[in-house]
Amino acid sequence: MLSRCLYPSSFTRGVRAQSIRSYTEKASLRVGQELHGYRVQQVRRIPELELTAVALEHEATGAKHLHIDREDSNNVFAVGFHTPVEDSTGVPHVLEHTTLCGSERYPVRDPFFKMLNRSLATFMNAFTASDFTMYPFATTNKIDYDHLRSVYLDAVFHPRLTNMDFSQEGWRLEHKVPGDASTPIQFKGIVYNEMKGQTSDTNYLFYSRAQEAMYPGTAYAFSSGGDPPCITDLTHDQLVQFHKTHYHPSNARFYTYGNFPLENHLEYIGNYLKGFDRSAPVEANKVVQPWSQPKVIQSSCALDPMSPSDKQTRLSVSFLANDVTDTFETFSMRLLSYLLLDGHASPMYKALIETNLGSEFSANTGYDSYTRMSSLSIGLQGVKNDDVEKVQETIRSVLEKSKQEGFDPKRIEAAIHQMELGQKHKTADFGLSIMNGVFGGWFNQVNPLNVLEINKNIDRLRTEMAQGNFFESRIDKYLLNNTHKLTYIMQPVANYTAGLTQEEDARLAKHVDALTDVDRIQILDQGKALQANQDKVEDLSCLPTLSLSDIATKTKRYALEHTGLCNVPVQWRVTGTNEITYFRAISNLPPLSDELKMYLPLFCDSLLSLGTKTQSMAEIDEEIRLYTGGLRASPMISTNHSDIDVMEESIALTGNCLDRNIDKMYSILLKLVQHTNFDDVEKLKTLIIGNASGMVNSIADAGHAFARTYAGSTLTSTLHVTEKMRGMTQVNFMNALANIEDLSSVSAKLKEIAQLVLKQDTMRVAVTCGSDAISKNETALLSFLEALDDTHSGVKAPASVFSPHYSRTFFPLPFSVNFSAKCFRGVPYTHDDGGKYQVLASLMTQHYLHREIREKNGAYGGGASFAGLNGVLSFYSYRDPNTLETLSTYDHALQWASQRDFTDQEMTEAKLSIFQSVDSPQSVSEEGMLQFVYGISDEMRQWRREQLLSVTQADIRQVVEKLRQQESSTVILGEQKENQAWDGWDIKQFGA
Secondary structure, eight states: OBOSOOOOOOOSOSSOGGGSOOHHHHSOOOTTOEETTEEEEEEEEEGGGTEEEEEEEETTTOOEEEEEEOSOSSEEEEEEEEOOOSSSSOHHHHHHHHHTTOBSSSOSSOHHHHHTTSOOOSEEOOEEOSSEEEEEEEESOHHHHHHHHHHHHHHHHSBOOOHHHHHHHTOEEEESSTTOTTSOEEEEOHHHHHHHHHHHSHHHHHHHHHHHHHSTTSGGGSOSSOOHHHHTTOOHHHHHHHHHHHSSGGGEEEEEEESSOHHHHHHHHHHHGGGOOOOOOOOOOOSOOOOSSOEEEEEEEEOOTTSOTTSOEEEEEEEEEEETTOHHHHHHHHHHHHHHHSSTTSHHIIIIITTTSSSEEOTTOEEEOSSSEEEEEEEEEEEOGGGHHHHHHHHHHHHHHHHHHOOOHHHHHHHHHHHHHHHHOOOTTHHHHHHHHHHHHHTTTOOHHHHHOHHHHHHHHHHHHHTSOHHHHHIIIIIISOSOEEEEEEEEETTHHHHHHHHHHHHHHHHHHTOOHHHHHHHHHHHHHHHHHHHOOOOOTTSOOOOGGGSOSSOOOOOOEEEEETTEEEEEEESOOSSEEEEEEEEEOOOOOHHHHHHHHHHHHHHTTSOBSSSOHHHHHHHHHHHOSOEEEEEEEEEETTEEEEEEEEEEEEEEEEGGGHHHHHHHHHHHHHHBOTTOHHHHHHHHHHHHHHHHHHHHHHHHHHHHHHHHTTTOHHHHHHHHHHSHHHHHHHHHHHTOSOOHHHHHHHHHHHTTSSOGGGEEEEEEEOGGGHHHHHHHHHHHHHHSOOOOOSOOOOOOOOOOOOOEEEEEOSOSSEEEEEEEEOOOTTSTTHHHHHHHHHHHIIIIIIIIIIIITOOSEEEEEEETTTTEEEEEEEEESOHHHHHHHHHHHHHHHHHOOOOHHHHHHHHHHHHHHHTOOOOGGGTTHHHHHHOOOHHHHHHHHHHHHTOOHHHHHHHHHHHHTSOOEEEEEEOOOTTOOOTTOEEOOTTO
C-alpha cells in the first residue's frame, strides 16, 4: 500500500546531460567484471526502450543492484527489502514509517518530511507492498541526488527506531488530551488511523480480503499494511527485531536509473555497505498448496448510503495461475486478461457490464502478478443478491465460449499496438514506471531484465500463436479446469460500522482494564513527553539542503508556433516525439442552464461509450485501440489568469496516435463528435450505473479532494461549476440517474447538449508532433475541422449568476476516519499577492499543520495549499480521527503565522518545496499546455517565478492579515458520531 502520499515535483536545472556520458558508452561492460566491490551478472541493450540494463551483485553482502542506463535527466534511486509477514500487525508498514523518523547521521524528528523542503526532488515516497518495502526518490539535480541518497541509506540501515517514534507512527494508548488524566484513554497512532481509513474503503477491503483468502498458509494470507484489530498487538521490540532481520543488504535490492554514471552509484553504495557482512536471506512461504476443489467464502462490509441498497453485493471468481518466474507466461496471462476484460469489445464486459448484472468490475478484477503464484480474477460490484449464482454461471459460460471460439486477431493486434505506443510514449516519470514494473517480481526471483524485453516476448507470442490454440490452452488450464478457484462474496450489513466501533471499544477496554497504576502514570508521562518532543524546536543543521541559488532564475520555454485552419487557432509544438502525434482541442461552451451543466460529464463520457447508429461501441473501441493510444472527452472549467471571478467553460478532446495512424485518429474523433447514438438507452443505463459506482468508490480514497472542491464551490464561480461536474453534487446526481428506469428524458438532454457544443467556431487546437508529421497533421486536421458544424441550434438558457457565500457542511458517510477542508478566496495567477499565498501555505504546512494534524492528532495527512490557477487557499486533512480538533487547528494556523518570525532558511525551504512542482519535468505531450489551456504566457510564468523568489517575511504578514479578516467555508466528510453537536452545520444526506 501507499504509505506516504506525496506529490511529484521537479527541477530542470542540475547537471547537464551532455556533461555526463553514459557509463556503458564509455566502457564495454562484460559479465563477471568487478566494479567497486560489485560483480556484473548481466548486461543487455534493450532498443525498444532506448536503454541498457545492468544487473550486479555486491560480493560481500549479496545485495542485488539493477542499473538502467538511459539518456534521461530525471534520475531515480530506490532501495527495497524483502518483508513478507507472518501476521496482520502491520509491522513492515509501521517500520516503513518509523524508519523515516530519524537516523544515526540525521538524528532529527522526521528527516524525510523535512527533506521535502530542502530538496528539488521530482518524487519522494515510501511504499509497503504485500511482500516488500521500497524507498524511492527522483531528481534532476546531482547535488540533490547525493543529499537524498545519503538520507535514505542512513534511514533504512541506521534508523533510531525509538519507542516514542513507534508510538507516534504505529499505535499507542494515550489520553484524549495528552497529559490530562481526567480525559479518556484512546488508541492513537498514524498507521492505526490510516488503516482504519483504508479498511473503510470497501474496494480495498474486498481486494485485500479476497487475496488473503486465496493464499492460505502463505505470507499473503495476512495484511502487510496491518489490520486495525491486530495492529494494537504489535510491540516496539517486535519492530526492532523485524528491522534487524529484514533491513540488511543481503535482503536488499538497489535500483538506479538515468544518466548519472553507474560507477558513481556503485562507489557510493559500496562504501556505505562496507560495514556489513553477508547474512542468510529472509525465507517465507509464498507458494500456496493448490486446492483439491474450489472454495466459496463470504464476508461482510458497510452498507453504502449512496448506492441502491439491493445492489451492493460484490463477488469475484479468482483462479491460481502461473509461477511469476516464468516471465513469458506472465506476459501471456496479462494479455489474456486484456482480451477477456478490457474495453467494450471484451467478452466479459459484454456479458457482465452491458447486461447490468453489476455496476462495474470488482477491485481485484484482472491479472495480478505481484504474488509469487499469480492469479486472475473476474468479479463484479453492484450486484443484486439474487444474481450471485447468475454472475458465476455467466463467467464460466464466457470462458467456455472464449475457449471454443478464440479471439478476433484484430483484438490481439490492438493489444500489441498499445504495447508499441507505450514503448514510444515519452513520459516524465519513465524511470519510476520501470521501477514499479520490475520491483514486485524481483523479490519473487523474477529476472527483471526479462521483464523489460517486451519485443522478445511479442516475437515469441507471434510464433506460438501461429501454432494455434495459444490462449485457448491457457483458458483450459488456468480457468476452466483449475481446482484452485475461489468465489469470494462480500455483502453489506446495516450494523457493520457499529460493529467495528464495538470491537474497538471492547479491545480498548481490555487494554485499559489490564493497566496497573504504574502503567497509567507511564501513559500520562509518555503523552506529555511525546507532545513535548513534537513541540520541540530542533537543530536541523545536520540535514543537507539546497539553496535559492540552485533554483533556475529563468523559466523553461518551449518553442511554439501559432497558425490557423478554418479560422480555428492552432498551436504547434514541433519536437522529438518518437513518431507519436498528440492532439488536444478545447471547445468553448455557449451559455447553458445549470440543469444542462449537470449532464455535461455524462455527455462527454457518452461520446466514448454509446457507439453510433451504424457501429457498436465495441467496434469503435477496437478501432480506437488498434489505431490510437486512447481518446478522451471531458468538461473543463478554468479560471481567468487575471480575474478570479471570470472563468472559461469548455469541452476538451484529447488523443494520441502513431504518426502512421494520424488520418484514422481524426476520422474516429469526427465520428464520435457527429454521430454518437444518444438514443441507445441500454448502453446509457450501463454507463450511468458504472459512473455512479465509480464516483462513490473514489470518495473513500480522495475524500479530502471532494471536501476541498465543495468548500471552494461557495467561493468562486469556477469551483461552483466544478463541484456540479466533479464533486459531491455530481455524485448525488449520478446516483439519482442510476435509479431512473426510463432514460428517454436523459437521452433528450444529451441530444440537446449535442446541438449546442463542439462547433467549429468555438474551437482551438494544439498539436505536438515531430517535423515529419506536420504536413500529414495539417491535412487530416483540416478535414476534421471542415466537417464540424459551425451553426448553433437549440435553446440556450442563461446560467444562474454566482455570488460568493460561506457555509459549514457535513456529509455523513460510513468511514471510520474523516476528511475535512476549509477554504478562503485568494487572488488570480497574475496578482501581486499570488506568490505570497503560495509561500504562506508551504510555511504553515511545514512548521505547524504537519505537526498538529499528523503527529499530534494522528491523521494520515493534512496541510495547506494555494491553487495558483484557481486562486483558492485550502486547509485539508486526510483520514483524520479527530476532525473537530483539526478544525480548531485551521483556526489557530493563521494566528500562529501572524506571530511567527520565519528564518531565512525557512523561507528558502518553503520556496524550494514550491519549485519542485513549478519546475517539474513534463511529458512531451504537456509541453506548452499552460499557454494553450490557460493563456499563461512564458512572460507571465517568468514574472510569477520572480515573484515567488522575492517573497519576504513582511509579505507573509501582509497576506496573513488579509486572510484573518475574511470568512471561509468548511466541509467534513465522514462518520457522524453520537453526542457530537452539529448546530449551525448543513447536514447533507445522500438521496435527499
